[in-house]
Amino acid sequence: MSDPLRRIDALVEEDTTLPTLRVRQQLRLAAGLTQAEVAEAIGVKRLAVARWEAGVTQPHRGNRRAYAHLLRRLAAKYPDAAIEGAPREG
Structure with missing residues (x-):
């Protein structure tokens, strides 16, 4: 198969x-991460992460890919935090 395929x-x-x-925030809190730390890992400003968690905006394609990857990894590590309605930490 060729590389483009x-x-x-x-x-x-x-x-x-x-x-x-809510689960986005729960996962971040379960990992003990700040919005600034998540933003730095993805390469965006903290305000972008705050807006994503609040539902004000959605991450664009490249950032969405990185954010979704981070959240999947956190969900695997903290499965209880990935449950809708789980109590918030912090």
């Missing part, structure tokens, strides 16, 4: 689904 397959198979707003 692999890149296309990767785009199609990529999961950029984001959890609910």
Whole structure:
């Protein structure tokens, strides 16, 4: 398979689904991360993460991919925080 076809397959198979707003925050808090730390890891400003968690805006494609990846990794590490309605930490 040629390289462009692999890149296309990767785009199609990529999961950029984001959890609910509350779960996004719960995952971050469970990991003990600040919005600034998440923003730095993704390469955006803290205000962007705050807006994503509040549902004011949605991350654009590249940032969405990185944010979704981070949230999936946090959900695997902190499965209880990934449950809608779980008590908030902090």
